[in-house]
Amino acid sequence: MNETLAGWLQILALVGALALSYRPLGDWIAHCLTTSRHLRVERAVYRAGGVNADTEQTWAGYLRGVLAFSLVSVLFLYGFQRVQDRLLLSLGMKPVSPDQAFNTATSFVTNTNWQSYSGESTMGHLVQMAGLAVQNFLSAAVGIAVVATLIRGFTRTKTDHLGNFWVDLTRITLRVLLPLSFVFAIVLLAAGVVQNFHGVQAVTTIAGDHQSITGGPVASQEAIKELGTNGGGFYNANSAHPFENPTAFTNLLEIYLLLVIPFALPRTFGTMVGDRRQGYALLAVMGVIWAASVAVVTANELHSVSSPAGHAAGGMMEGKEQRFGIWASALFAVSTTLTSCGAINSAHDSYTPGGGGLLIFNMMLGEIAPGGTGSGLYGILVLAIVAVFVAGLMVGRTPEYLGKKLGSREMKFASLYILTTPALVLVGAGIAMALPGERASMANDGAHGFSEVLYAFTSAANNNGSAFAGLQANTPWYNTALGLVMVFGRFLPMIFVLALSGALAGQRPVPVTAGTLPTHRPQFVGLLTGVILIVVGLTYFPALALGPLAEGLR
Amino acid sequence: MPPLHLPSLLRQHVSALRMLLVFTVVTGLAYPLAVAGVGRLAFPHQADGSLLEDHGRPVASSLIGQNFALPKKNPTDPQEALRPDPEWFQPRPSAGGYDPLNSTASNLGPSSTTLLDSIGERRAAVAAFDGVPPSSVPVDALTASGSGLDPDISPAYAYEQAARVARTRGLSAERVVHLVAEHVRGRELGFLGEPHVDVVELNEALSKVR
Structure with a gap:
């Protein structure tokens, strides 16, 4: 068989x-987020945690839980890393330095890695499995919990109840992430x-x-690292x-695992809002962007453009493993940067x-095609709201999405969401480039060096976590700056999403009329894809021109 | 539980900490231990790192590449460049020197002059070492891998080295070529990844050829 085939x-x-996982997994997650029955083991968790699982929270209450x-x-x-030398299985490792421990703690809690x-x-080993890997589960579950409130914002009317954070967190962890991780950890181990x-x-x-062979509980961590789109190796x-x-x-x-939940969540959305075509429309947008990206990156690598x-050298094999080759490497690279995974x-x-x-x-693009666990779906839903708004402006009527009016309050939160990440990326990369000491961290010079810094801030603000790893980022400045960017890049958007959920849930639904924009047809898929590309393209074009474009055109 | 009169903000954080501890026990201790338990019972070889043994002592992991170099002239000089040993099949260049405590790629960009110079030097060196024209040296012999621990080379690079290995070991060329052919692994399931030869396994088999 030849390489292309x-x-x-x-x-x-x-x-x-x-495709085979889309329906069962999406519907299973929807069931977990909507059923009123607690499992016995979950009741035990709620008791041990001292939380009330039988009341619903407002968006602000939910947010307080998340924060x-x-x-x-x-x-x-942070504390775990600082005292690791006194714990079991430390392998003689020293305590992690304060700035690096801060960076790593925020990195794993924000699902960036x-x-x-x-x-x-x-x-x-103990910090890896009982510290870092625990956040691989929990940060992924938090992402899905937040998107659950946004979906409830569409499905519920005239209420300020958006669900219970502790219940959502526990169910996603115990019913979805843990069983899947266990099964696939065993497969990886075998x-x-x-x-x-x-x-x-x-x-x-x-x-x-002489050689030192390393050990570690890797298989258990590997499965959730991909499944939760965490990516920390x-x-x-x-x-x-x-x-x-x-x-x-x-x-x-591993590519399958890091894509499977984000690609199944549109089904969860479609099922929960009672119109599965809405899920298919979002899936189509995600799929089109993913496929186009796979095609472009693979072609560039195959032809050493x-x-x-x-x-x-006769091929782009620098930095690639022989057992994978170019096709499997490019497929992984595209999938990991379009989700918020960031494994490489x-x-x-x-x-x-x-x-x-x-x-x-x-x-x-904001990690939306398909994006991180949960964060991908809320990201594309915010962009869908913007797309509907743009279409509404064109025909001059109040826009509505899934029966909810998109008034000034809703659009304010959507706009703030969209502005947050670019502001963090561009300001952060700009400051780094203005400081001579921080510029010196670049491993390559010229345009490629700038791309390393741009990549770092883009990765941190979008909670991806992959790197142009030549950049020497283990300095107090980068550890602190990127740590803060990760925190703001994670929680500011979450605040806006939860506030948006609250605004939507409080509304009375508007009836569908002949003037309502259908949001399940190919026309809307095209509109949403166009809005995504235009918003992102206009925001980042100058920065991209200084980095990869300048390098490619030289 | 008796009602605690804590401010609600503090109470919320105490609950959060208790939930975190519960999940730490479940996902951070019980889960990895359960996976390790299954590994111990069902897949002990893989769980331990796919080790190859010689007379009961581990000599390698078949998954982790190794250097096959001549002894250093000055063993205490970390700067001294390794010289490949012509009696062994050589692995790909490594940015981390095949040290599992330093798994890394070169991270050199596509127009880096450092990388371009290295590629030129490697091409000349490998061609002279294996006695082949520079233009025929395969790409994997000229580029460092992503992990710095890649145990694999392309079948083309393995066959290229067979004549040199046979000559320096006093073996027949057919014998060594046959050994390489036995170690060529096609794509998994016929379509996954690329064909490759595990240099560690190949050299381990070579060491047993008399």
């Missing part, structure tokens, strides 16, 4: 697996991902040299590391200008 089959197998839980999580994870540390030389509690094992190699090389991703099969499985190193199986820094530039652009 194999590459296409790989993509088709992935699409097929995702309190996240604040406590950051402090706990930006890593300024190198796992194998910084973190003991295929070669390690799961042990060994420290470093010194071996005398075949040629008589157990080891520095992330999913390029053979102990995290040993074969081309595990590679495709504008890439002297690729032409000199190849070095994005070494991609072609066009390929690497599009990976940055993917994140700039």
Whole structure:
């Protein structure tokens, strides 16, 4: 079989697996978010946590739950890293430095998983599994909980009740994330991902040299790292590391895992609002953007476009693993930057200008195609609201989406949502470039060096977490600045989404009339795709022109 | 529980902490231990890192690449460049020196002059080492991997090295080519990833050829 056919089959197998999961997984999540029955184990959790599971919260109450839980999580994870040398399974690792511990704590709690540390030389096993991996579950669950309130905002009328944060958090963790993670951790383990509690094992190699073989509870962490679109690698090389991703099969499985929940959530949405065509329309937008991105990045890498190193070597294999090759690497890279995952199986820094530039652009889209667990769906719903509003302006009538009027209050929250991330990216990257010491962190010079800094702030603000890893980001300045950007990039949008949910739920629904814009037809799919590309393109074009575009045109 | 008269803000954070601790026990301890338990019972070889043993002592993980270099002239000099040992199949260049405590890529950009220079030097060196024309050296011999631990090379690079390995070991060329052919792994399930040869497994088999 030739490389091209194999590459296409790989993509088709992935699409097929995702298509088969769409209905059962989407409907299962919808069931978990709507049923009134608690499981016995969940009641035990509520009792142990001392929370009331039988009352509903207002949007503000829900938000207080999210923020309190996240604040406590950051402090706990920060403290955990600072005292790791006194705990079991520390492997003799020193306490993580204050700025790096802050950066890492915010990174994992915000579902970003930006890593300024190198796992194998910084973190003991206990911090990895009982600190970092716990947030892999919880930050993913928080994302889905927040989108649940937005969906309830559309389905409920004349109420300020939007659900119970503790119930949503617990159910998503225990009924969705944990069982799936367990099953796929075993599959990954069977295929070669390690799961042990060994420290470093010194071996005398075949040629008589010395090598240190690392251990760790990797398989359990790997499964939730992808499934929760977290992306924080157990080891520095992330999913390029053979102990995290040993074969081309595990590679495709990991891509599937990081896409499966975000791509199934439109079904959850369609089911909960009682019109599954609405879910299909959003799915179509996500699918079109994802497919186009796969095509462009793969083509750039296969043909070494504008890439002297690729032409000199005879192919773009710098930073890519032999067992994956270009097709499987590009597929992973696109999927991880379009979700908020940020795991990597190849070095994005070494991609072609066009390929690497599009990976940055993917994140700039705001992680919506399909986006992170939960955050992807609320992101695209906000953009859908903007698209409906734009269409309403064109015909001169009050816009409405799913029977809810989009008045000035709703549009204010949607606009604030859309402005937050670009402001963080552009201001952050601008300040970094203005400071000579921070400029010196660039590993490559010129336009590519600027792309490294732009990538870092785009990744942090959009809670992605992947990197053009040449950038030396483990400095107090970058650790602090990127840590703050991650916090604002996560929680400001959540605040606006929850406020929007509250505004929508309080409304009385308006009846559908002949003048209502249908939001389930191809026309709306095209409109929404266009609005997304125009909003993002106009916002970021100048920054992209200085980085990847300048490099590609040189 | 008796009603505690805490301010509601504080009470909320105490609840949040209790919930966090519950989830830490469930997802941070019970879950990884359960996976490890299944691994211990059902897949002990994989769980431990797919180790290859020689006389009962581990010598490698078949998943992690190794250096196959000549002994250093000065073993204490970290700066001394490694010289490839012609008796072994050579792996890809590595940005981390095949040290699992430093898994990393070069992260050099597509127009980096450092990378362009390295590619030129590697092409000349590999061509001279294997006695082939520079233009025929495969791409994986010229580029560093994503992890710095890639155990695999392309079948083309393995076959290229067979004649040199056979000559330096005093083995017949057919024997070594046959050994390479046995170690070529096609795409998984016929269409996943790329064909490859695991250098660690190949060299381990080579070490047993008399």
